[in-house]
Amino acid sequence: TTEIYTLSLHDALPISGFQNYEVFSMVLNFLGREAASNLDYSNNELVGVELRGRPGHTRGLSVENCFFLLLCRYKVGLLDEDLAVRFGMSQSVVSKIIPTWTKFIYFRFKELDIFPDRDIIELLKPQCFKDKYKGTTVIIDATEIYIERPRNPEAQQLTFSTYKNNNTLKALIGITPSGSICFVSQLYGGSISDKDITLKSGFIEKLQRDDEIIADRGFNIQEIPEIVSKGVKVNVSTFINESGQFTESELLKTRQIATLTVHVERAIKRIKNYHILDFIPVTMCKNGLIDMNFFCLCNVH
Numbered sequence: 001t002t003e004i005y006t007l008s009l010h011d012a013l014p015i016s017g018f019q020n021y022e023v024f025s026m027v028l029n030f031l032g033r034e035a036a037s038n039l040d041y042s043n044n045e046l047v048g049v050e051l052r053g054r055p056g057h058t059r060g061l062s063v064e065n066c067f068f069l070l071l072c073r074y075k076v077g078l079l080d081e082d083l084a085v086r087f088g089m090s091q092s093v094v095s096k097i098i099p100t101w102t103k104f105i106y107f108r109f110k111e112l113d114i115f116p117d118r119d120i121i122e123l124l125k126p127q128c129f130k131d132k133y134k135g136t137t138v139i140i141d142a143t144e145i146y147i148e149r150p151r152n153p154e155a156q157q158l159t160f161s162t163y164k165n166n167n168t169l170k171a172l173i174g175i176t177p178s179g180s181i182c183f184v185s186q187l188y189g190g191s192i193s194d195k196d197i198t199l200k201s202g203f204i205e206k207l208q209r210d211d212e213i214i215a216d217r218g219f220n221i222q223e224i225p226e227i228v229s230k231g232v233k234v235n236v237s238t239f240i241n242e243s244g245q246f247t248e249s250e251l252l253k254t255r256q257i258a259t260l261t262v263h264v265e266r267a268i269k270r271i272k273n274y275h276i277l278d279f280i281p282v283t284m285c286k287n288g289l290i291d292m293n294f295f296c297l298c299n300v301h
Helices: 009-016 021-031 033-037 063-076 080-087 091-110 118-124 127-132 153-159 194-200 225-229 248-272 282-286 289-300
Strands: 136-146 166-175 181-184 212-215 233-236
Touching: 021 033, 021 063, 021 091, 033 063, 033 091, 063 080, 063 091, 063 289, 080 091, 091 289, 118 136, 127 248, 136 181, 136 194, 136 248, 153 166, 166 194, 166 248, 166 289, 181 289, 212 248, 248 289, 282 289
Parallel strands: 136 212, 212 233
Antiparallel strands: 136 166, 166 181
16 A cells, blocks of 8 residues: 555645645635644643654654544544554554544534525525425435444443444434535434434524425424424425325425435435444544544535
């Protein structure tokens, strides 16, 4: 495998998921280079400390390279031992960089309200929505990520997903018709229903009067009082009737909605391309780091 530290940052950027150095630099500027250079790593403190790697090799790691290291962990799923070798430093230093930068990015992104105004949504709305469900402001879906099976029986029950037949964490994701992520819930135990996660996540508070939602058929949320009181319309696929067949109008509606919900499925797939989500140890669930990781991945995807 090519060792990342032998490449220039410009050459290696595709590994991190960024198109080019300009985009990488723009995101880092938004996060704040000065703030990043003064991060408190107590418990994970790197300020003023040289980073020691292979025998005879000592160097400081720049802000850019710290950010790049984190993205390599996110996107490629490289473990601490692997990153230590590639970046020429000790594993203990890598284990300080990753959680510190994750928290830094999380709290920086948390300052933003990523749910856009309706005027912006309308301005960027694709024609496919204008032709079929022109009032749509947000498309929602739930996604689950696999976790290590907890030892605690109560935690096992809370996180067991009958849909996945495994222990998972579940999040609610919302996108605008143009495809950008506009809502990310915290992670809940995989046993939670789509209706309950909609209620508990704070999503409804983001909705304005007369908004329109597109959702998968599992989201039986049309009768939630908070949604009804706001006059929000929920367009969901029709469940098959007692005869076991769709009427012609039901079939047409189901097909139309399916062609539009695919956009949120694609957004979720892009998030899951970050291999750090392939398997989550219980330790990440206990300290809240997985919530921070997931939120950051949704914002940099």
